[in-house]
Amino acid sequence: MNVLVTVLYIVAFGMFIYGLMGLTGPKTAVRGNQIAAVGMGIALVATLLVPGMSNWVLIVIGIVIGTLLGVPSARQVKMTAMPQMVALFNGVGGGAVALIAWVEFRDDPGYVSHPGYFVVASLFSVIVGSISFWGSLIAFGKLQEIIPGSSIGLGRLQVALNAVLLVAAVGLAVVIGVGGTSEWLIVGILLISAVLGVMVVLPIGGADMPVVISLLNAFTGLSAAATGLALSNTAMIVAGMIVGASGSILTDQMAKAMNRSIPSIVAGGFGGSGTAVGGGDTGDKTVKATSAADAAIQMAYADQVVVVPGYGMAVAQAQHAVKDMAKMLEAKGVTVKYAIHPVAGRMPGHMNVLLAEADVPYDQLKEMDDINDEFARTDVALVIGANDVTNPAARNDPSSPIHGMPILNVDQAHHVIVLKRSMNSGFAGIDNPLFYDDKTSMLFGDAKKSVTDVTEELKAL
Amino acid sequence: MESSLLANLAILVLAGFVGFAVISKVPNTLHTPLMSGTNAIHGIVLLGGIIVLGLGGDHLDVFSKILLVVAIAFGTINVVGGFLVTDRMLGMFKGGPASARKPAKAVESGGGAGAGGSASRNGAGS
Numbered sequence: 001m002n003v004l005v006t007v008l009y010i011v012a013f014g015m016f017i018y019g020l021m022g023l024t025g026p027k028t029a030v031r032g033n034q035i036a037a038v039g040m041g042i043a044l045v046a047t048l049l050v051p052g053m054s055n056w057v058l059i060v061i062g063i064v065i066g067t068l069l070g071v072p073s074a075r076q077v078k079m080t081a082m083p084q085m086v087a088l089f090n091g092v093g094g095g096a097v098a099l100i101a102w103v104e105f106r107d108d109p110g111y112v113s114h115p116g117y118f119v120v121a122s123l124f125s126v127i128v129g130s131i132s133f134w135g136s137l138i139a140f141g142k143l144q145e146i147i148p149g150s151s152i153g154l155g156r157l158q159v160a161l162n163a164v165l166l167v168a169a170v171g172l173a174v175v176i177g178v179g180g181t182s183e184w185l186i187v188g189i190l191l192i193s194a195v196l197g198v199m200v201v202l203p204i205g206g207a208d209m210p211v212v213i214s215l216l217n218a219f220t221g222l223s224a225a226a227t228g229l230a231l232s233n234t235a236m237i238v239a240g241m242i243v244g245a246s247g248s249i250l251t252d253q254m255a256k257a258m259n260r261s262i263p264s265i266v267a268g269g270f271g272g273s274g275t276a277v278g279g280g281d282t283g284d285k286t287v288k289a290t291s292a293a294d295a296a297i298q299m300a301y302a303d304q305v306v307v308v309p310g311y312g313m314a315v316a317q318a319q320h321a322v323k324d325m326a327k328m329l330e331a332k333g334v335t336v337k338y339a340i341h342p343v344a345g346r347m348p349g350h351m352n353v354l355l356a357e358a359d360v361p362y363d364q365l366k367e368m369d370d371i372n373d374e375f376a377r378t379d380v381a382l383v384i385g386a387n388d389v390t391n392p393a394a395r396n397d398p399s400s401p402i403h404g405m406p407i408l409n410v411d412q413a414h415h416v417i418v419l420k421r422s423m424n425s426g427f428a429g430i431d432n433p434l435f436y437d438d439k440t441s442m443l444f445g446d447a448k449k450s451v452t453d454v455t456e457e458l459k460a461l
Numbered sequence: 462m463e464s465s466l467l468a469n470l471a472i473l474v475l476a477g478f479v480g481f482a483v484i485s486k487v488p489n490t491l492h493t494p495l496m497s498g499t500n501a502i503h504g505i506v507l508l509g510g511i512i513v514l515g516l517g518g519d520h521l522d523v524f525s526k527i528l529l530v531v532a533i534a535f536g537t538i539n540v541v542g543g544f545l546v547t548d549r550m551l552g553m554f555k556g557g558p559a560s561a562r563k564p565a566k567a568v569e570s571g572g573g574a575g576a577g578g579s580a581s582r583n584g585a586g587s
Contacts, residue, residue, distance in 0.1 A: 023498045024487045030551045037544040047508045053515035062530040066537020074545035086497045093539035096506045099532035103525045214496045221503040238476040239505040245480025
């Protein structure tokens with residue numbers, strides 16, 4: 001590798017690091033992203049300058065196809081579909097890693113003419129890249145509602161099956177490592193890892209998907225670093241490893257922000273059956289379930305209803321149904337407002353964008369500080385798939401892990417109706433006393449269906 | 462070869478620590494854009510596809526070449542799409558929530574009945 005290429009690589013990964021630092025602050029984020037993008041451009045140019053390159057036509061074809069597919073999909077994707085788009089982009093990155101390692105194997109069966117570290121790094125890339133590709137596709141499918149967002153899996157058996165699959169994939173890799181040269185070995189690894197990727201993500205509920213995508217993102221970063229190690233390409237090593245490391249931390253922070261642990265997310269089993277109160281520590285507390293009809297009556301005779309949307313509304317894509325319901329209520333003389341918590345939805349402005357998409361008038365959307373004093377004057381607070389941002393423990397209970405987090409004072413409303421998939425589908429790490437409050441009633445089910453049902457009941461009134 | 466491996470391993474370890482250090486504390490609102498930004502960066506695998514295809518010459522059979530073209534296309538999608546999506550995402554809250562309202566309001570102003578009223582109310586609120 002000549003000096004110019006190496007120097008350009010150093011410039012490039014310097015820009016990645018600097019850009020990434022920018023991305024961690026709200027004011028510098030836009031520029032940070034641009035700096036990282038320029039760094040990527042430099043790394044690309046440097047690679048094209050590597051001496052002895054050929055197959056130019058094919059390289060250009062690949063880049064052109066990628067650009068033609070990537071640019072429009074990034075430009076046109078709706079803001080509501082951002083998380084799944086990121087999942088898709090992450091997946092293809094993992095796929096690229098796996099394909100590269102596969103070609104290396106085809107070119108040199110069994111990697112026999114390569115040193116040991118090359119074999120290890122390549123096989124790692126194949127397994128992790130394939131898991132990341134298929135896992136990301138499932139995550140995309142779930143968020144896009146091609147696959148049901150609820151938990152699909154075998155329960156306890158799932159973990160055992162996944163372990164068997166992982167052992168099988170690693171086993172085949174070991175066979176290659178000790179001299180196996182059949183292409184079926186690598187194809188077998190690709191397939192088993194694919195099944196593993198599907199199996200790992202399938203049982204995870206829709207609300208946890210952003211954390212899963214972040215985890216797969218870190219995986220893809222590590223596999224890119226491994227490929228860089230195999231190819232002795234410093235830009236790939238640095239970029240991949242930084243993503244692997246920062247992605248792991250970020251995953252942990254996201255999980256913590258949702259009061260979930262990564263192992264419990266990966267263990268899956270959420271958002272499924274819709275069974276009522278579960279778990280031992282809720283023994284002496286009871287929740288009050290309500291019906292769509294009762295909720296409709298309660299709201300129809302209210303003066304003011306405040307809607308508190310959360311991630312559940314985004315997952316259920318319920319914003320249009322919510323808008324229709326609000327219209328019905330307004331026709332009955334009820335004032336409807338929306339309380340927007342800054343971190344509701346796990347994406348800056350997520351709720352604003354969703355509701356704007358549904359043509360909710362902007363003057364009805366209230367920021368947390370503007371609406372919090374109004375809850376005491378509110379007859380009904382309708383919580384749609386929001387949990388932690390309404391948890392009074394953040395205000396009252398110093399022992400709570402989210403103590404001190406600013407919340408919407410939903411508990412001060414006269415009545416609270418909580419739309420939720422089920423009691424045990426929530427963010428398991430933490431209990432929400434709001435749900436056990438005497439003035440709270442729970443309407444279980446998919447947010448969109450519940451809201452639609454309420455609207456139907458309102459029409460019948 | 463051995464010394465370059467050790468140098469690369471050193472780079473790997475150091476890069477890991479840089480990654481840990483950079484993301485020490487990030488506000489919740491930036492989690493998604495940051496994830497998307499790091500996602501774009503690992504599109505660097507594009508380089509791997511180009512190197513293997515470019516240095517492979519005619520040594521590679523047709524199927525391998527097809528796989529690599531797909532890999533390069535995948536990597537390009539990852540890079541280009543990743544940075545563009547991150548940019549759009551960040552554009553939503555450039556300069557804080559106050560200006561994030563503006564674009565949506567502009568879209569709304571055609572049909573939104575109370576758009577004018579909201580400006581003064583929001584202004585007072587923030």
